[in-house]
Amino acid sequence: MGDEATWPVVGMVGGGQLARMTQPAAVALGVRLKVLAASPTESAAQVVNDPVIADEKALADLRAFAAGCDVLTFDHEHVPPAWLEALESDGVLVRPGSSALLHAQDKGVMRARLTALGIPCPRWAVVPEPSDVASFAASAGGDVVLKTTRGGYDGKGVWLVSDDTPAEVIAEPFRAGVPVLAEERVDYARELSAVVARSPHGQAVAYPVVESVQRDGICVEVVAPAPGLAGDLAVEAQRLALTVAAALDVVGVLAVELFETTDGRLLVNELAMRPHNSGHWSIDGAVTSQFENHLRAVLDLPLGSPAARAPYTVMVNLLGGDLPEVYSTYRHIMARDPELKVHWYGKGVRPGRKVGHVTAYGADVEDLRSRAWHAADYIRGDIDE
Amino acid sequence: MGDEATWPVVGMVGGGQLARMTQPAAVALGVRLKVLAASPTESAAQVVNDPVIADEKALADLRAFAAGCDVLTFDHEHVPPAWLEALESDGVLVRPGSSALLHAQDKGVMRARLTALGIPCPRWAVVPEPSDVASFAASAGGDVVLKTTRGGYDGKGVWLVSDDTPAEVIAEPFRAGVPVLAEERVDYARELSAVVARSPHGQAVAYPVVESVQRDGICVEVVAPAPGLAGDLAVEAQRLALTVAAALDVVGVLAVELFETTDGRLLVNELAMRPHNSGHWSIDGAVTSQFENHLRAVLDLPLGSPAARAPYTVMVNLLGGDLPEVYSTYRHIMARDPELKVHWYGKGVRPGRKVGHVTAYGADVEDLRSRAWHAADYIRGDIDE
Known part of the structure; x- marks a missing residue:
């Protein structure tokens, strides 16, 4: 053969x-x-x-x-x-190697390294004891976010602490038995994500910077590129992601989740070293999907173009709702919108669980959002027409 | 779950x-x-x-x-x-059902049915004996193509007969033990293909009509849409394909291969009732690929848009050459053209065997052809830079 x-x-x-x-x-x-x-x-x-x-x-x-x-x-x-x-x-x-991947596994290690690299982050400290939170809050000058350094995802492992938070709530994150990271609560206008792919010999490509909309700590919508993002901030976000990828010797896809602050700065929120929810739009919306570029990168093949194929691509996650049966909803959403792309993950439906996503692309971002959300709401059972 | x-x-x-x-x-x-x-x-x-x-x-x-x-x-x-x-x-x-599929399995049945439907075909006759070929040739007024009615594909099972063809060559197709179809040799300008998908409840979509370039009876290149095709001929080709799909109660993808004659007519050459080589461009080039629409059709789901995503999409088949090892050629073709889409079929390489295809899309059809052919020629080992 x-x-x-x-x-x-x-x-x-x-x-x-x-x-x-x-x-x-x-x-x-x-x-x-x-x-x-x-x-x-x-x-x-x-x-x-x-x-x-x-x-x-x-x-x-x-x-x-x-x-x-x-x-x-x-x-x-x-x-x-x-x-x-x-x-x-x-x-x-x-690939990525253990020394790179550690920065996506441990938020304390990640913050220390990014700070050493001069990458802008929220003010942060690893807090040994619940009693240390108050002094960090005083120095940060406002509300605080506590995160377990390991094991959190999709809003799990995150606590918001303000002046009147009871001591027993502040103690919760410490019960997991891993170090706790305290961060200032950033006053952000929106969340962005810069996805890049990097190969072992150092070639890298940067996808258009996207806006990521979260609800209850879960990504629900991504718009590529981020509408109205100033050109210098878009370049800066890509530069940050490429810098992190090179400095940490990442191989494969790196997603850098960012806050765009209300005063026009970028701060790194999280890192992921794998294809990321904020890059799912690229399957239908980019010349080369993040999944293909992840494979090319880990095989040290030349990377494919990350360019967008349409002025805008909108991805909306399909979250499980209360509908006992979902397949039959396909008839309605496919008949209503022959240009919508549906991705189903083959997972059992539970309320709030990510079970798929839909993508729409074109020139009118509000039309795309409306079409994608209609499908998501219908599949979830929130609307019936 | x-x-x-x-x-x-x-x-x-x-x-x-x-x-x-x-x-x-x-x-x-x-x-x-x-x-x-x-x-x-x-x-x-x-x-x-x-x-x-x-x-x-x-x-x-x-x-x-x-x-x-x-x-x-x-x-x-x-x-x-x-x-x-x-x-x-x-x-x-x-799906498609046996009574539909028979028309893609038996060229004699296909010709009889299309003729009864008024679909334009080359002149044809089922010839019982080698001695009947000469009289068909006389009535057709020129060279004749002989085809076994069953079992042929990719140029196999096809013989060209002219005035001076020896009798032993004319006898060859009859040796397969299946009826032999004689057709006039059509004086065509090029080959076209009209791919449609149809669902059990009768919804149908028509892909843009493509030009299909054959070499030694094997499709080597497809350009979507067919460059310079007159608007009325494009509509006529789609209408023919939709008519055949409905009349034969086809479910799934139907590809109708056509001759565009030098005097501006369309004649049906072959039918296929499955995703077809002339539709591979749709994976990267259309909103909904022929493969997705085939699945939607056989499941009686609403069909997706068959619209093209770029002004032109060019697909070139990768045929095996004499290179003992092909994977290493990926480095070169991917580095040279980050926008090229490569599809490899996981088949062992043999000279002339279809082992994959590449796709390029954009506005300049000659640039796309040149890029796609470069990759195919390089992988085949015909060029080394």
């Missing part, structure tokens, strides 16, 4: 929707995507050949999985850093 | 590149794609969960496969018509 043997195998640890959405890019490139999933019903496990059902927290399972792959990458940040280092010691190509 | 059980399973018989390219569309829609393949190394078998390795010519295998699917469809036309009828008698949803 010719040169099949020379085609690389990319192993992705994690069976969620990010691994699932990597599969279409792998199918096109001819790259074999292997997935380590916790169960055969997980989102990505449904759509790849021979998924490996194993424990991503067990080094032996990771080693067995890596043995069948040319390069290892990730759908999430949950693999213990010590296991990543052990795999690297074994000679496994881990 | 919520409503997973209500999500449909589409079974595709055949493990080739058409089934492979259907998988990304299935991943996005959340539809489970099951594939019946002849071997686990086939193109599509590599990229779907739990491919069924079985004999597509064996009714028992087809029945077992269909039992796990909500609807059955096809990557090719090779399933025996009697087995399709048997499956329909079992109550299996076969």
